[in-house]
Amino acid sequence: MNKLRRPVIAGNWKMFKTRDEALQFIYAINQEVPEASAVESIICANDVLLRCLVKRQGENLKIGAQNMHFEENGAFTGETSPLVLETTGVTYVIIGHSERRAMFNETDETVNLKLKSAIKHDLTPIVCVGESLEVRENGTTDDVVKQQVVKAYDGVGADEALKSIIAYEPIWAIGTGKTATPEQAEETIKAIRNVLVSLYGNDVASKVRILYGGSVNPKNVDVLLQQENIDGALVGGASLDPMSFLTLVKAAVK
Ligand SMILES: O=C(CO)COP(=O)(O)O
Numbered sequence: 001m002n003k004l005r006r007p008v009i010a011g012n013w014k015m016f017k018t019r020d021e022a023l024q025f026i027y028a029i030n031q032e033v034p035e036a037s038a039v040e041s042i043i044c045a046n047d048v049l050l051r052c053l054v055k056r057q058g059e060n061l062k063i064g065a066q067n068m069h070f071e072e073n074g075a076f077t078g079e080t081s082p083l084v085l086e087t088t089g090v091t092y093v094i095i096g097h098s099e100r101r102a103m104f105n106e107t108d109e110t111v112n113l114k115l116k117s118a119i120k121h122d123l124t125p126i127v128c129v130g131e132s133l134e135v136r137e138n139g140t141t142d143d144v145v146k147q148q149v150v151k152a153y154d155g156v157g158a159d160e161a162l163k164s165i166i167a168y169e170p171i172w173a174i175g176t177g178k179t180a181t182p183e184q185a186e187e188t189i190k191a192i193r194n195v196l197v198s199l200y201g202n203d204v205a206s207k208v209r210i211l212y213g214g215s216v217n218p219k220n221v222d223v224l225l226q227q228e229n230i231d232g233a234l235v236g237g238a239s240l241d242p243m244s245f246l247t248l249v250k251a252a253v254k
Pocket residue numbers: 012097169173174175176177213214215216234235236237238
């Protein structure tokens with residue numbers, strides 16, 4: 001791993017786990033999670049579970065949300081305010097996950113508004129980008145992903161960008177068991193870092209963490225994390241089992 005950038009392993013539980021299952025998971029790993037100074041370990045859970053997880057999180061495990069509204073309050077039935085996340089003790093939030101883009105009308109514009117709002121509320125945004133299989137096959141991955149990054153960071157200053165994390169998740173690799181090869185992931189993540197260079201210069205670009213997501217598991221995590229530009233992983237299925245999640249976290253501090 002590049003020791004200049006602290007690695008991040010974030011579990012995205014999606015709409016899995018009951019309250020009891022979530023608490024069992026936290027109790028099982030709290031004492032085992034490596035020091036936060038060596039790896040940022042995060043569980044992003046369903047909104048209803050956030051409060052009880054925050055109360056029981058250990059020093060080295062942080063809790064994140066999977067989405068939020070960009071407004072602090074208003075007539076937005078069913079939405080979650082960033083202010084509520086902040087005051088609940090949540091410290092991370094996933095923004096623009098492809099499932100939300102595909103099923104819940106998330107757009108590059110709302111991703112941009114949410115990114116700015118999250119930073120304003122001291123939430124570390126994990127900004128998701130990634131291409132469809134069609135885009136991968138027609139060879140325009142870099143263009144599509146670059147555009148997503150440019151639009152997400154429109155009007156975002158360097159100091160704010162430094163507080164954000166990017167997750168590159170090719171849609172065709174999510175939940176399919178088809179991981180991008182380490183070379184494919186590295187190539188696209190390098191292209192994302194180059195966008196940051198053009199937006200903010202070398203120094204900022206070299207400090208922003210960029211994660212890979214899409215069928216990451218304990219077997220493939222090492223080779224992915226060995227890539228120069230991959231600073232960690234955003235993990236769905238393999239984050240649901242406590243021992244599997246711990247293996248991933250420990251792989252990041254090897
Ligand atoms: O969508 C993902 C994480 O946000 C990836 O999910 P899987 O790890 O289950 O492929």
